[in-house]
Amino acid sequence: MQDSTILSGRTAVTLTQLRRTLTRQIHSERADHVVHGVKTVITALLTWAVVAPWAPDSQPYLAVATAVLMVNASTVYQSVTKAAQSVVTRIASLVLALVTARLLGPTVGAVAVIAVIAVLAGPRRTTDDRLQVASTAVIALTATATDPMGHLLSPVLQTLTGAAVGIAVNALVLPPLYLNESDSAVRDLAHALGTLLDDMGTGLARRQLTSNAHAWLHQARNLDKRLTHAEEQVQQADESLRWNTRCVAHTRRKDTTSTGTDAFRVLRGVSIQVRGIARTLADSAHDDHTDHHLGQQFLDRYADALQLAATAVQGFVQTRPVTDTANASPRERLRTAIDGTLTWHHTMTDMIGQGRLTKPGAWHVYGSLMTDVERLLTDLDRGDMHRPSEPTPREATFNAERV
Template sequence: MQDSTIQLERTPVAMTEPMRRLTGRLRTKRADHVVHGAKTLIAALLTWGIVAPWSPDGRPYMAVATALLMVNASTVYQSVTKATQSVVARVAGLILALATARLLGPTAGAVAVIAVIAVLAGPRRTADDRLQIASTAVIALAATATDPMGSLVSPALQTLTGAAVGIAVNALILPPLYLNESDSAVRDLARSMGTLLHDMGTGLSRRQLTSKAHNWLHQARNLDKRLTRAEEQVRQADESLRWNTRCVAHTRRKETTFNDTFMALRGVSIQVRGIARTLADNAHDNHADHHLGHQFLDRYAETLQLAGAAVQAFVESGPATGSPDTSPRERLRGAIDGALAWHDTMTDMIGRGTLTEPGAWHVYGSLMTDVERLLADLDRADTH
């Protein structure tokens, strides 16, 4: 009865942390949506108020559209680069429309010339810009025929004004940062790698190589998805710090994006996949003398468990349970040192011929090389 009572008391505690993280993410997303909507409304109204008094017929639609595009950019850096590209493309389209209207008039021939020049000219990598030039030129073609200079100057000024307002609002009113998303993605990647390494170690110690090797390989290959997501989040977080006024105000540094940590984990993921692949191949090898011996598996299992603990400790922000006085760096250092000690022991056993499966030397070599590189990546990152 006492054991049952303890179990019932612990269950809600175990569920508290995931629920807390989920609630925090929902609140953050809701707040982001509110800020995003407010910034969009401010940019639209401010642009309308600035441009409407001097725009034709008091309808500054092009300015508002440009402002909305800039304020909705994912980062301040993106808003500036998109503004530059948009302004250049629209001005080029207006100039193209003016030139063709003067030469050919608002005719089908002018549209054909615009299509040929805008779509076929220039490198392929600027296809979006060329299409924007063509669409702007075609829309402005009729207007340039009746009022050439007015139809060129007014849209150009509207585009410039809208871009300036959109950039200003995006940069000054809570400019977007993606540090939390970056950290979360990198931590998720590290936890997945650490869990897989620990599972492989536990499975080897329990003689479950044949039954679980295929599943380990599948999980290792699925790490690519988490790796891609983490890389994108780190890149976006890195970019969100460029020209960001919130970073200047809070002196937030570029290192907070976990960029170095991600680079280390990307190298580790290669070794994790290599270990899983070697174990899967060995599990289904029909040559009896190629199978790994129990003595090696026991040693290697503990090495993988220590390596898994090292990977997980690599991104832990708080002390582990039962070790409140141990910092994440100390736990990482301890896990790496423990794994290196086992690595040296196994290397010595192989060198002295203690392991009795001569046909499996190539498997031993592959597994030892992968774990050695894995530990070297972690050790190098920890030193830095």
């Protein structure tokens, strides 16, 4: 009865945390949509006001389209690179149209020449770039034939002006940051790794190796999706800090940039060891050679190690004190878990060395499992040593407001 009460309490706490997380995500998404909408409207109106007075027939549609594209780039850095790419592509296509119109006129032959030149533009240009050059050149072919210079300069100037306005608005009006998304992806990855380690430890303690080994291996292989997602989020977060005016005034910019990347690198190494453990357990569980099977005494002790490792992995990215250990900082909890697992590892190594646990035919299995745990701990230990110290109240305020 007491156990049921405890489990119900934990479930209620988990559901409450989940509801709060979902609520924060919904509010954050709505705020992002509002910001994007406001920035887009400001950019379109400002570009129209700047370009309309001198645009042909007072129609600055090209400038507005370019500006809207730049202001909706995912990062300030991308808005700059996209602007440069757009301007170069526009100039190349218009020059191509001008030269072709001078030589062949607006004919079918000119269109064919433009298509051939665009295809053979060179291996350094991507397929999308070549197609954009070709399509823009074909559209501009007739215009450049009737008024070459006027229809060459106006689109270029509109593209330059629209790009400049879009970049300025994107950089100065709440430039996008993706630090929270990166942190969330890294925490989710750590949670998945820790959960799998804990599941394996619990299963070994309950003598469920044979029945659950393949399920653990399947879960370990599915970690690749989380790894890819976390890597993409971390890269986007690092890119969002480049040339970002919201970070110029903060001295912890470099620390903020590297923390998520360093944590992901550590967890990527941990995931390799977790997958190795799952693979070794699955192979051992269904090995036809009975002398290769692991001893139950070892499995019972290895179960403890996996559960300690699970606590260490999840504690590696923990940023808030847990209610039942409010007096311990995240780093102290991590160090406790690592030290406990290291003590277990030394004890087991001595027992295996003395021949108290091993079967002669299973020495390679013991060695593989022990090596994977040792490497996992080494990755966490080294990553913890290179982590910045606990944030001061002022730094914590910045971290909370960086969205």
